[in-house]
Amino acid sequence: MGPTPSWLDQRLLVFTGKGGTGKSTIAAATALFAANHGKRVLLVDVDAKQSVASLFEHAAVDFSATRVHAGIDALAMDTEQSLREYLKLNLRIPVVGRIGPLAKMFDFVATAAPGVKEILTLGKIAWEVREAIAGRAAHDIVIVDAVASGHVLAHLNAARTIRDLVDVGPLRTQTDWMIDILEDPALTSINIVTTPEEMPVAETIELIQRVRSASRAPLGSVVVNRVLPELFTRDDEVVFETLRNPSSQRLVVDEFGSAIIDVFEGARLAVDLRRSRAEHLDHLRASIDMPTIFVPYQFGSLHGLRMTTVIAQAISDEVL
Amino acid sequence: MRRDGHGEATLDRLLSAQEIVVCCGSGGVGKTSVAASIALGAARRPGVKVLVLTVDPAKRLATALGLQALGNTEARISAEVLAESGVVLRGELWAAMLDTKQSWDALVLRHAPDETTAYRILNNRLYHNLTARFVQSHDYIAMERLYELHASGRYDLIVIDTPPTRNAVDFLEAPQRMAEFFGGRLLRWLTLPYRVGGGRGARMVNVASRPFYQIADRLLGSTFLQEIAEFFLNFQSMYDGFVQRANAVEALLHDRRTTFAVVSTLESAPLREAELFCVELRKRQYLLGALVLNRVLPETFLSEHSQAAAVALGNDEGAIAESLAAANDLDTATVRRVLGSVAQSFERFGAVAQHERALRDQLRDPPSVVATVPNRAADIADASGLAWIADHLFART
Known part of the structure; x- marks a missing residue:
């Protein structure tokens, strides 16, 4: 089932998920998928771990959008740079020279004040989306490799938090248009990347509940990454078990030598892995009512752009 | 720990000299299970009392240990629960979870100069946010709890599972950052207008010329800014206690009785982070005791x-499918298909195993103890699962 409304019709795709589930890979692959369909993409790396750049075999990127692939510009979030840009664009405060001490101070306040730090990230993203909608930007769609599921709600809620806290001032006024963009399901979707394992599934279900109860952010799809292929049909699995009886195993050992036992044990492990994961998948399916996209496990040593390309194709197969 | 004439370096020998093991690594590598298994393995020694302090255990793991109702207080894993899974320990295994909010509150109550100040801080809406979202607050509070538990003298060994961090190095810097935060000139500077202006509630007329206040005022409005400053003023009263404590925590982590175990899977991204972490640990002169490679495919691949x-087998050389089909009263085409899948699966996982081996061979300067835990299809459902991991962790290679 593809995401509704289609990712390609939206302006802002946010990807979050538990650490280790492949959130950055999925965000980068979705960017490539969108670019392959003629979209001009701005890919935002919020964690600034630079994984996004390496997924396109590109050197590290900074706060200014850099072309990393045909149709894809990428930038790494930097709250100090974002503050500088904000001051210039919105308050007409030209910040010349070193902003360091000021940003440090701001950082300090932002540590305690809810939403202040997050708004610098979210504000930049929303601004890029607004520019895209107005046709003033070099991109049509913004794809965000966001913070992990434990912290994403604070980001999603930043605009509302600020509006509730700050009584006057430009920051408050600006939250209005940001909220309009961020909470419009036609424009925006929050997508959750997970794997068919116990903790990622539990965290996904919990995050969906929290997003629904504590924010108005529009949920999009759940992307289940690293799904193992089914080795046997149910009937064939029975045959496989039959073939593991001692007399049959003797037959194969006579033919191929004792090493063949390891080959059967390997298949046993594959079946067990698949089965324990299927359990978690069933639990996920039964617990959520969102479109689900399955991305197959990649055997072998895929990395960099090759990995991105293969996953983008898998996403395309699922979504279209 | 060095290899010497008395055999290979093992986790067992490493732990016999330690009082604290800090398990770290990136998210999703099975850190919590490994931490619990190290604790369980260590508790096999007679008379030893071991505590595992975890941050966010998987439900099944928690249930496996009978921990569902556990908060900040430590509880002993009952011998009955362990025996049900066929695990017999000669020592004691204890477990505790980290409740961040509760730990922070306890910290404030301990360090505030008086009760009024303590409750003024605890009831401040910024406090709630600070504790929930202070950069590295989880890290700091975990280390703080560790310090407290260690100082209690109740345990021979404490194994701590570190919270997931954006950056592995973050929690190492947490105590120092905490000390700097409260001792910082920034904090004094920020609260200055309120202090010179006559204490709480004073307006910041005299500082209007400072660019920071000018901008912050325009951004946030003065009421909000004032609230922030008031909060910091209260918080600052805890300065001495906090800094002293942060320094003590820092010293404990550097102590030779504390060792670090870096956990990773043999996948590119987590391993890159694990290696980086090893480098950082050494650079900062922490004791890097062991590297645990978790969920590794069996060598047979x-x-x-x-x-x-x-x-x-995949090519059905010797037409084995036919004889197998005949022997088991099965259809030859079906048997051939199943054998083909068995062969294909082996080759697929073989490719993964080869990638894992390559990554392992490329490890730069690993610690003397490198423990490998095989990939296990089943989740950890009870203590026997932990015992299984412990068997591999403590195995002599």
Whole structure:
């Protein structure tokens, strides 16, 4: 089932998920998928771990959008740079020279004040989306490799938090248009990347509940990454078990030598892995009512752009 | 720990000299299970009292240990629960979870100069946010709890599972950052206008010329800014206690009785982070005791004989499908298809195993103890699962 409304019709795709589930890979692959369909993409790396750049075999990127692939510009979030840009664009405060001490101070306040730090990230993203909608930007769609599921709600809620806290001032006024963009399901979707394992599934279900109860952010799809292929049909699995009886195993050992036992044990492990994961998948399916996209496990040593390309194709197969 | 004339370096020997093991690594590598298994393995020694302090255990793991109702207080894993899974320990295994909010509150109550100030802080809406979202607050509070538990003298060994961080190094810097935060000139500077202006509630007329206040005022409005400053003023009263404590925590982590175990899977991204972490630990002169490679595919996938056998099986050399079908009263085409899948699966996982081996061979300067835990299809459902991991962790290689 593809995401509704289609990712390609939206302006802002946010990807979050538990650490280790492949959130950055999925965000980068979705960017490539969108670019392959003629979209001009701005890919935002919020964690600034630079994984996004390496997924396109590109050197590290900074706060200014850099072309990393045909149709894809990428930038790494930097709250100090974002503050500088904000001051210039919105308050007409030209910040010349070193902003360091000021940003440090701001950082300090932002540590305690809810939403202040997050708004610098979210504000930049929303601004890029607004520019895209107005046709003033070099991109049509913004794809965000966001913070992990434990912290994403604070980001999603930043605009509302600020509006509730700050009584006057430009920051408050600006939250209005940001909220309009961020909470419009036609424009925006929050997508959750997970794997068919116990903790990622539990965290996904919990995050969906929290997003629904504590924010108005529009949920999009759940992307289940690293799904193992089914080795046997149910009937064939029975045959496989039959073939593991001692007399049959003797037959194969006579033919191929004792090493063949390891080959059967390997298949046993594959079946067990698949089965324990299927359990978690069933639990996920039964617990959520969102479109689900399955991305197959990649055997072998895929990395960099090759990995991105293969996953983008898998996403395309699922979504279209 | 060095290799010496008395045999290979093992986790067992490493732990016999330690009082604290800090398990770290990136998210999703099975850190919590490994931490619990190290604790369980160590508790096999007679008379030893071991505590595992975890941050966010998987439900099944928690249930496995009978921990569902556990908060900040430590609880002993009952011998009955362990015996049900066939695990017998000669020592004691204890467990505790980290409740961040509760730990922070306890910290404030301990360090505030008086009760009024303590409750003024605890009831401030910024406090709630600070504790929930202070950069590295989880890290700091985990280390703080560790310090407290260690100082209690109740345990021979404490194994701590570190919270997931954006950056592995973050929690190492947490105590120092905490000390700097409260001792910082920034904080004094920020609260200055309120202090010179006559204490709480004073307006910041006299500082209007400072660019920071000018901008912050325009951004946030003065009421909000004032609230922030008031909060910091209260918080600052805890300065001495906090800094002293942060320094003590820092010293404990550097102590030779504390060792670090870096956990990773043999996948590119987590391993890159693990290696980086090893480098950072050494650079900061922490004791890097062990590297745990978790969920590693069995060696059999790498054997040339097995690989050749898999290829032959897939090609159905010797028309084995026919004789197998006849012997088991099955359809030959079906048997051939199943054998083909068995062979294909072996080759697929073989490719993954080879990638894992390559990554392992490329490890730069690993610590003397490198423990490998095989990939286990089943989740950890009870203590026997932990015992299984412990068997591999403590195995002599």
